[in-house]
Amino acid sequence: MEAEIITIGDELLIGQTVDTNSAYLGQKLGSIGISVSRKTAIRDNESAILQAIAESQSRCNILIITGGLGPTKDDITKKTLCKYFNCGMRRDLTVIDHLEKIFAERGRQLLETNLVQADLPETCITLQNNVGTAPGMWFDQNNKILISLPGVPVEVYHLIEESILPKLQETLQLPIVEHRTLVTLQKAESLLSKDLEEFENTLPKSLSLAYLPNFNMVKLRLSQKANVASDLIIDEYFDKLIATIHDDVFCLGDKDPATHLSEHLIREGITFTTAESCTGGFIANRLMQTPGISSVFPGSIVCYSNDVKISELGVDPNIIETYGAVSEPCALAMANGVREKFNTQLSIATTGIAGPDGGTKEKPVGLVYIAVSTESQSICKKFRLFGNREQIIQRSSNAAIWMAKQVLTIPL
Known part of the structure; x- marks a missing residue:
């Protein structure tokens, strides 16, 4: 129809x-x-x-x-x-x-x-x-x-x-339509397609798989139309889909990964904060959309200037002088500093060049360092993101949410 x-x-x-x-x-x-x-x-x-x-x-x-x-x-x-x-x-x-x-x-x-x-x-x-x-x-x-x-x-x-x-x-006499969706982060659509080639070749004609890419996130939607409920086999194949790319799956359902992360933080009582330079508070804004977030989110800092990084987060001026504000040492210092400032269990920090200006040959537009810190470990990753300013900020936030899962055990 x-x-x-x-x-x-x-x-x-x-x-x-x-x-x-x-x-x-x-x-x-x-x-x-x-x-x-x-x-x-x-x-x-x-x-x-x-x-x-x-x-x-x-x-x-x-x-x-x-x-x-x-x-x-x-x-x-x-x-x-x-x-x-x-x-x-x-x-x-x-x-x-x-x-x-x-x-x-x-x-x-x-x-x-x-x-x-x-x-x-x-x-x-x-x-x-x-x-x-x-x-x-x-x-x-x-x-x-x-x-x-x-x-x-x-x-x-x-x-x-x-x-x-x-x-x-x-x-009208309409068919039964069922959809199952999962969300992946930080893996290109082409690579997912390659990993799922064999799976897609085994799909019956009544099922179809759609790739929905958006800012270094890809949603995979499995769909089936059937005339009667007894013909539905979508759950069997959705389980196979999950098993095939399990390590790349961030969450199940058609949902914002930021919502999935914030729901986990609320459920487990994990306090968190952010120190954001190039993302300008966008990560905190996405996470705070979930009702009940105030129980684990005391606040955050937008630290655009070097002076704020130094005065509010305690970043050593020598780090900025030696490595620059857009660097792994600075990102780690920001993450550790904001976690200590707000006395939280988790922190996320971003520093980079969102453009369109400010890039150099050594540090081009789209270069972003993201650090995540907990009481037991701190990690940092370097990203080369593309797009305009808005797209780089969006991609940075998705990368930061993905990184949080590297230090937390978050169920699907």
Whole structure:
């Protein structure tokens, strides 16, 4: 079963707004066995919308449209859908009740402009939007399903989870779809592919393996479609996948490795801190996203200048003078110094050149030293990372998280 997505809005085409809805829709539809075959972005223009809908419905049986459902004059999706389905408008009283409740809770006056949100095409089924003012719409004609949603991401997510996925599953005969994901760090996609060549050659046709690389991290997603639960063999092959590259697996599941590390630190009560130069606090920021992190994270230091490295971390000035701030001795001194300063069991330190300026022949842009220190050992590794400034910072943080596992026993 295939679906298409149409996103409506001038702001999407000029780059003012980034379309996150399509990625979410693709993920959620895929989870119930519906593949997104095409995505089209168009401007707020009646003829463009009509043409895009007609072309899409000639190719697929499920079409999801996002955007253009606001109360202002430039939001023309509802009127255009009335023209496409050759119908008039109706005023939905359940939507009015919802609007009155929302505006009363917010202490705002409900205007006629807002009541327009309750005017819907006669041929649609109303999809109640409990987190916003614009309802979704479900059209089902000639064995073709068209779903129209507001463009606000949180409202799209709510409608998909609460209304659309259950209704699609009730309406259509869909296959069972299962996914299993694992995360690797610090190993190139090409090398993983080489290690997994034999494994992939043994995969039955109902299973597929996808490589999802991102900033020296590769997620491997094993997928299976089946008509009945008794045909599912995905867990057997996922165990084989793990066993094949066990030493390269950082964690299981589609999750941020920083979350996996912070969850382990919280669970085991391991206190930690960071001293960050080239990453500017990015590692600490990723780790502190996990609820409960305050129990093991007293604070960290962004030590960009040499003076701060010396005064706050106790780095010996002779180290910087002899080896430079971007060096293994400096990284180790930073890691040891910040761990002692905050009296923690673990520390991570980074020093390097994120660019675009500051590099030399001896120490080019992308050179990063990362040190990890515990009460019993301290280690440091040299990395040559590539990309722009943002990418080098991201890759440095993933490398630092990987290094933490070199000194800790972290279960998958």
